[in-house]
Amino acid sequence: xxxxxxxxxxxxxxxxxxxxxxxxxxxxxxxxxxxxxxxxxxxxxxxxxxxxxxxxxxxxxxxxxxxxxxxxxxxxxxxxxxxxxxxxxxxxxxxxxxxxxxxxxxxxxxxxxxxxxxxxxxxxxx
Amino acid sequence: xxxxxxxxxxxxxxxxxxxxxxxxxxxxxxxxxxxxxxxxxxxxxxxxxxxxxxxxxxxxxxxxxxxxxxxxxxxxxxxxxxxxxxxxxxxxxxxxxxxxxxxxxxxxxxxxxxxxxxxxxxxxxxxxxxxxxxxxxxxxxxxxxxxxxxxxxxxxxxxxxxxxxxxxxxxxxxxxxxxxxxxxxxxxxxxxx
Numbered sequence: 001x002x003x004x005x006x007x008x009x010x011x012x013x014x015x016x017x018x019x020x021x022x023x024x025x026x027x028x029x030x031x032x033x034x035x036x037x038x039x040x041x042x043x044x045x046x047x048x049x050x051x052x053x054x055x056x057x058x059x060x061x062x063x064x065x066x067x068x069x070x071x072x073x074x075x076x077x078x079x080x081x082x083x084x085x086x087x088x089x090x091x092x093x094x095x096x097x098x099x100x101x102x103x104x105x106x107x108x109x110x111x112x113x114x115x116x117x118x119x120x121x122x123x124x125x126x
Numbered sequence: 127x128x129x130x131x132x133x134x135x136x137x138x139x140x141x142x143x144x145x146x147x148x149x150x151x152x153x154x155x156x157x158x159x160x161x162x163x164x165x166x167x168x169x170x171x172x173x174x175x176x177x178x179x180x181x182x183x184x185x186x187x188x189x190x191x192x193x194x195x196x197x198x199x200x201x202x203x204x205x206x207x208x209x210x211x212x213x214x215x216x217x218x219x220x221x222x223x224x225x226x227x228x229x230x231x232x233x234x235x236x237x238x239x240x241x242x243x244x245x246x247x248x249x250x251x252x253x254x255x256x257x258x259x260x261x262x263x264x265x266x267x268x269x270x271x272x273x274x275x276x277x278x279x280x281x282x283x284x285x286x287x288x289x290x291x292x293x294x295x296x297x298x299x300x301x302x303x304x305x306x307x308x309x310x311x312x313x314x315x316x317x318x319x
Contacts (some may be wrong), residue, residue, distance in 0.1 A: 010166060010170065011162075011166055031165075031194055031198075033162040065187070065190065065191075067191075067194050067195065067198065068195060068281035068282050068284075068285045069198065069202075069281075071268055071281065072268050072281070075268050075269070100183060100184070101183075101184075101187065102184075103187065103289065110261065110264075110265060113265070114265055114268075114269065
């Protein structure tokens with residue numbers, strides 16, 4: 001399956017979706033001009049991945065900032081992973097947040113409340 | 127002779143304008159079309175100024191959040207208008223001021239009068255809510271709210287109130303029979319929470 005690697009910029013996150021090496025990560029800042037268009041390849045990739053996923057899937061979010069428009073798209077990604085979990089797949093979300101950023105920590109807690117999927121919060125020192 | 131007088135008058139106006147800006151502690155002011163490029167430029171400018179001033183990380187993040195949501199409110203709702211008047215093409219005024227105790231971010235843009243009621247209701251509802259109610263509303267909107275074509279999720283105002291913990295101050299001033307100028311100010315405390 002195709003690997004997606006997108007370099008991060010000042011307004012878009014770095015994205016790695018690599019099924020073969022089992023690396024799935026969205027990191028950095030997210031305030032793209034057109035959120036739907038930006039995240040469309042990610043959702044398409046997940047749809048394809050869901051048809052034949054690895055034994056265990058760990059999806060990492062390591063965002064330092066996202067705007068409200070991105071928050072909806074992040075939820076779409078999480079809901080896709082929730083759906084895979086409901087279909088019996090072994091899924092784990094790792095939500096990384098800078099230790100001194102309560103808002104980012106809380107954002108993770110909120111997502112964990114909304115979606116029914118194993119969810120791990122990981123604080124790191126910036 | 128007249129031309130010289132005009133120029134002098136204009137330059138004096140510029141100086142008055144400068145003094146007014148200083149008096150109101152305005153650090154950034156812009157009038158014009160608000161695009162994604164402008165949003166990026168202003169946020170990065172303000173970010174580097176705050177870093178230079180050793181502003182607390184949490185304050186920097188809050189100011190950044192509020193600026194992005196305010197600017198995107200204008201740029202994203204620009205196309206909701208039916209009017210082809212230049213006032214409605216995503217233009218507006220944008221101000222950042224920095225006082226002793228707080229930052230404030232102010233936007234002003236023209237809107238059609240039929241939106242006043244809806245905006246007032248939304249802002250009043252958000253202003254009345256406490257932390258937990260806002261959290262529930264945000265979650266609900268995120269789940270149920272459809273994205274408008276350009277990606278506005280209607281979450282911006284809620285996010286500003288949540289991040290700043292302060293009421294959103296707003297005001298409508300009449301432009302014509304059908305249109306008004308919508309002003310919105312958010313304040314961010316410089317005290318580290």
